[in-house]
Amino acid sequence: MAQVQATSYREYRIEEYVVAREPFYVPQSDEIEIFTAAYKQRIPVLLKGPTGVGKTRFVEYMAWRLGQSMGGKGSKANGAKPGIPLVTVACHEDLTASDLVGRYLLDTDGTRWLDGPLTRAVKAGGICYLDEVVEARKDTTVIVHPLTDHRRVLTIDKLGQIIEADPGFLMVISYNPGYQTALKDLKHSTRQRFVALEFSFPRPEVETKIIVHEAGVDEDTAEQLAKLGEKVRNLGDYGLGEGASTRVLIYAGRLMNEGVPARRACQVAVTWGITDDAQLQRSVDEVVTSIFA
């Protein structure tokens, strides 16, 4: 990740944003191999799974890791090889094709064309990660399609250009199949342009490791937190939606690190985070108090 200090910030041009240090990532199964193979073959990848199970982290990690074997584009002269550029776009329902491709801007002496994030990634040969792609407007698929089949081209109407993607370019999208609505779903023609990697909640051992690293708590606490996660996920049917994500467990751990008592930390991070139903909260609380003294 970028080194962001508390008092200063850094600015990157989108395509220069590269993952410079190895992100911490614990694989769930063979996703690293599959992704690597897909990247070599330039097959777009779809990541499926509930919130907070490490999809974003995985992409960051892969961007870095692929950079190690590729030599990296946005090289920096400090010895360590950086990753390949990573452009992330969080999709929302107002996201239009121009938001991705680019638009003209007014400036003092006329107009200036500005590449959108997708165009930049295509040119720079990085990974473009479209998070929650179903949320985007349907017209985005028009752009996504030619980029994700053998053509690998981006059409820019306004400029009357067609850009062939840099060989390093790869499209990655994420998709949470939990409860999309009937009105929003991936079209089959879109879906079949990707290979799908499915993410689920990590096994307790794996989750423990993640928590230890991410929250900086000791192994034992992490184990208890992972156990809590596991138990709460057992209640999926009760309308807890996707259950407690790794992310909230990490939050709880971090709060504990700051001296917040364990039970309280779990309450604010986990219990209240996952449900509004008072009775369910009570039950989850009982699980918390059983696990944490």
Place this chain on the structure above:
Amino acid sequence: MSNEQQAGPTVHTIETELGRFPAPVMDGYKEARVLMQGRLREQELVNWAAQGLAIAGKTVRSWEAAAEFFKSSPAVQRQLSGGQFMRWSTVGADLCQESPSLAVAYFKASPGSLLRLRPRQIDEWAGLGRSLYRGTWKSSTLACRFYELTPNLLETLSFTEMTRFGQFLEVLSLRSYDLASQCLVEGCGLFPRLGTEREAFIGVAHAVAERSWRDVRAFFDGATALGTIDSDQRSRLLVLARRMVASGDVSAGDFVKHGSAAVRGVPVEYSGRLLEMAEAIHAVAPVAVTDFLKHAPTVLGRISFTQFEAWHTEGMGILKEGPEAGLSYFRGVSGRALEVLDTLASGVELSRIKDVVRVYCRALAGEDIELSSTQQLVEKKIGWTDSDIATTEGTTIFLPPVVDRFPSKDDNFAWYKVVSTHQVGHIEFGSFLFRYERPSTMFEDLRPLLLKSKAKDAEVAEPKAQPPRAVRAASPKTVAKSSAGKEPVAEAAAAPAAPVTDMTRFFDLFDDRTLSHDVFTVAEACRLDATVMFEYRGIVNSYRKVQARALQERPTIEELPMREAMVEFIIRLSLNQQADLKVPRDFMPTARKIARLIRRIADPVATVEDVSEATIRIYALLTDVPNNKVPEDEFEDFDPEEEEEEQQEQPEDQEFYLNSMSGEGEGDESQDSEGQEGEEQEEYESPQDVSYRGEFKPELAQLLSQLRLDQDMLDGAEPADITEEQLQELLEKSSEIEQQEGEGEQQQATEEMLKNLLKEMAKREPKDQDSGQGKFIHVDEEGGPLEATEENSFVYDEWDFRANEYKPRWCLVREKEMAEGDNTFYQDTLTNYASLVRDIHRQFELVVPEVYRKIKRLEDGEDHELDLVIEAMVDRRSGNTPSEKLYWKRNKIERDIAVAFLLDMSASTAEAIDESGRDNDDWGAPDDPVEYMVWLRSRRAEGLRRSYKRIVDIEKESIVLLVNALEMLGDTYGIYGFSGYGRENVEFYVIKDLKERYSGAIPRRIDRIAPLHATRMGPAIRHAGQRLMESEAKSKILFMISDGRPQDRGYSREGVEKEYAVHDTKVALTEAKRNGITPFCLTVDKAGHDYLKTMMQDMSYEVLSDIRLLPKRLPHLYKRLTT
């Protein structure tokens, strides 16, 4: 009577006479005469006029009566025959003789009263009034009032009742006319409110008037409250009041007042109990009853009704000892009363925390777990007798209905939590997963070795005579059981039948099953405690507290015979007793060995198989301990022999275990224990249960889960691998079946249990699904394509996944309109779920604004869109053609949705469900099949007193709620039910067609949704899809609600490949999807995930493992799905 009458009986003379009286007489006469003229014959008219004249002439003031007589005559005459009319006038005339005022009142009230009086009651009625008159002015007022109010009284009272009331007034008037008058007036207002208890009320009033008339006032005041309670309660209250009055010394007024208030204060279902309590008090001390009732609402404000009963029982005890103390107890002023109340108030009741704990258990176990009250288990009368002891059979955890062991609510709740955590531990940490063949992780496995020697045993000792060792003798009851009349089966079972469960196989190793079972359960509980405390540190403190409490309840070791003492020693060890642990001195080394074994398995890494190995060893050690009593001084404190080096098990040890298990250890034992010559060995008895651990029955639990497993493979026609003989054997020898007192009862109990289990087995045979819904033409599965010849029938292809092709025209769907019932179900549902209905409405209201979206890029609209204008500017400058679409407007995007709901109406939806929250009137129907059968039977025995809910009812309720909500959204929707029998009979019921508008018929059709036959989903989905395709809507949704996987005769082919059905269903759904329909599947099948995953693939579905969530979830899902 008077001479005038004789003098001139002509009309003329009479009229002249009348003229001498004040004018009203003549006026009355003339007016009436006009009306009467046509109705009476001449002579009758003369007689009538003469009667009036006679009345007028009786006394100075009787002209008033005469005037009144004439006035009311026309109205009265119309209601009476000639003779009766004359009688009426004569009665009036007689009254006038006594008092003209009385007569006035009598005549005045007559027209109104006669509407409700029989003519022959006139005399009696007049008499009632007259009996109140005793010549005084006050009595006259009372009597007049009585006549006056007669019409009012008769509006609610029968004549007999009024007579009683009159008698009461008479009694009372002897004391006080004023009071009687007041009661008379109040009675008029009161009676209409007393329903059928008027007579009882008057009876009590009468008694009060006789015994303590001053109290009548208060009684009438208090009685107003009687009007506010139910008739039944009122009646009982009055009966009690009567008895109270009879016993004297109490105020009936206070009693009815407070009694009514108390009755009103409790839910109706408890009021009967409340009155019983009052009655019980009355039997001992009538004076205390009112105090009890008066105080009851306050007490009930603090504790629940069940606790209140305990509070009452306590008070009864005190009352019996001394009325004074009892009285102050029930007044709530005694220290004892407050103390008891405090304790009770700190008690926690299962019904209040059930939901929280259930979800908690479920989180821990990751499995569907039901919670139920042990009380209900006890009431089932299938062996469990102690409602204070928790237990589980693998899917349901039974907990005591109330816990008040500790003085604080928190501690009592913690007790529940500890118990549940322990019980869940059985499931979470695999108690029931014991496998005979699975090796132990910490011991040398003796099981395989033992099995061999066992087999040898059986060969050698064919008749299986009991070894002549008193010590090892299995409980005589067990012996008696198997020899009692069941000879042939038992014999047959003894030889070939393989043990049904792994647990059975394990217990078969031991000669004394009871002892082995006791050891195993303690050891396993010990392992669980250790594991739980390791895994759940937050609960350790509570756990220790509960353990300490359990220790306090243990019997004294020194008083037990030695072997039992040793078992008790193990229990105490397992409860973590550190000091003062007694063991028989002679067996100190044995105790040490046992303690070491227990310590080893008290470890989170130990497995249930480790426990089984430890059990073998401990059992072997125990067989060396004779079961006789020894003096207390033979016991000494257990001394663990400080930290000797961790002893490895020696080969000799194993030798010893094996020997004593196979009975060869006999030799050394006889030297040892027979030493105490003459000492009688006692029959070994199982230790008292540890209440928080409850009754752990691993063998039965395994049996049940095995049956369940077979049940799950309903279609996978694996022949039942449990035979009747095996079952019988298991039940007969298992030490887990409660021992009944008499031998006969024992046998009866076993047979009953067996019957239930066998029924379960029978249920696994293909069900007879023909429930009288017309005849089915049976077309062989192997037959060819079908034709849709009849009206409203349709044929569809079916996917054969093995052939990888469609079977053309394979299924015949018959569409029928659902018959109509009434709309009570609909109305009741909306009432019962009133708050949810409001909730859903609120949610759905939010949907509506969402469809008003800001639409951009329009050629015309509300205003310019700034971004677009800039874009256009930019385009112009950069030489591009700017777009003309620069406007936005808020537009109502049509919510263009058509949804077809497809309801599973298969027979399995008849399954009852537990309704939590209604704990008191409907205890849960267990999910477990065997339990369920037992439950069903006992319910029938109760004469179906309770109505229970079935899955289909919940489905219906959800549909009701949804319909109600959908009407608000205005989406197009259809509701269809499906079931059927075989491919040629797929029934498709139209409850509401997509094209149909909502009408009163819909609720009536919903009413008739009922479980029918099998579940062939494919064709139903295809047909519903077809229906949807006819709709023009942009979004089409197929929403299926089912209780289980698809199954039908020949659908789950050859019974083996249930995939056939799953695959066809999947293909049907895919077809729908291809047609632009979004399928969604909601199911309540617990095992749903597996096949649904296949069936639904990337389509959305949801499994509700708790059907009670359906009404809440369905509208919610619908909303999510469509916005």
